Amino acid sequence: MFEDCIKCGFCQENCFIENAGFESLTSFISGDSLNKDVIWVCANCWLCQENCPQGINIMEGKYAWQRQLEPPEAIEIGTANIIDCGFCLPISLDLIEARIDQGLDKFDLVGQEIIAFLLD
């Protein structure tokens, strides 16, 4: 994915996290940081990819890297929630019931076996 990268630094220049004084994914791409933890420091704004002169699919590359790393705790919790109720936040039956009083449509949560089947 990054074999066409010419280390021009455009991704870093366009990253609002870097511009606010923090190291982000783009520091790792440009070689300024060797700390793999920064691969998770990305807010998914896609501006780096939008400006990459080499047309590199930076975000797909990032996800491929992330899949080889231990995820941050919050991502693990969110993933466990998805396995449990289908959503990355703990959506309970009570919350679904409360939708009626809020003027919203009630809907059924999907069975855990279907979520497991999709994610397997």
Place this chain on the structure above:
Amino acid sequence: MKDVVLYPGCLVLYRFPEYEYTSKLLLQELGLNSVALNESVCCGAYVQGNTENWEYLAAYNMSLAELQGLEIITLCGGCTNTFKRLKDMCAKNPEKLEILNKRLSKLGLKFTNQVKVRHLLEVLNDNFEQLERQISKKVGLNLGVMNPCQVYRPSEIMKFDNPEEPRIMQKLAALTGAKVINYLQEDECCGSSLINVNKEMAQSLGRNRIRELEKLETDLVVTACGNCHLLLDRLQGEYHQGRQIPAIFISQLIGLSLAWPYRELKIKNALLRRLIKNV
């Protein structure tokens, strides 16, 4: 009235029913009857860094909508981005569509990639003239706009507004008679999803923005994504000790301008309630 699926996504479903409710009302004003997507799941955005199988979550949701022949209207940047990107991947690579359907077929589902997906902002923009005619109450407040960046980028897929300097949301906000305040970070991502990785960093980015808005005497910040709203409104008190700048969802702002009964705006924030009551 045409039926559509209103897909709130995890965060709006969990924390911001007022955004879903007011969007539902707004869609009604535009002749769209929204329904919930039964047995839906997370769009897949959250687990993209964990597993390639996020694609099955996105395809599953879209196949459920296709089963009813309905368009999906999204409320957050992440869900919009995920659905549209998977659609694009499948359009460019029919083999991917085949692989996804091999699994979905065991659930009696088929993803044809015919489903239309639009974020609420796209729907509002597509109905701009109608909204312009219907606006009956001018909102005399100073607003900063918080654009949901993933609705615009990557531009070759999202194909909506200027990808680096989006202005449609500003145009929609100005439609209400509010004064749109230009500010330093107006084209920047909110940084909210960094909460999952480094909360202090996300708070620092939120603080920079809110301080700038405070300096420019902004009354409110208008949002169109649960993530932006979470950092700028719900968590604001954790990182900003100055004057509070409440956030309002675009659907609530337009509803205000359409002179909806006050209770229908579902305003939770006390300061926002006071500001709105003076409109």
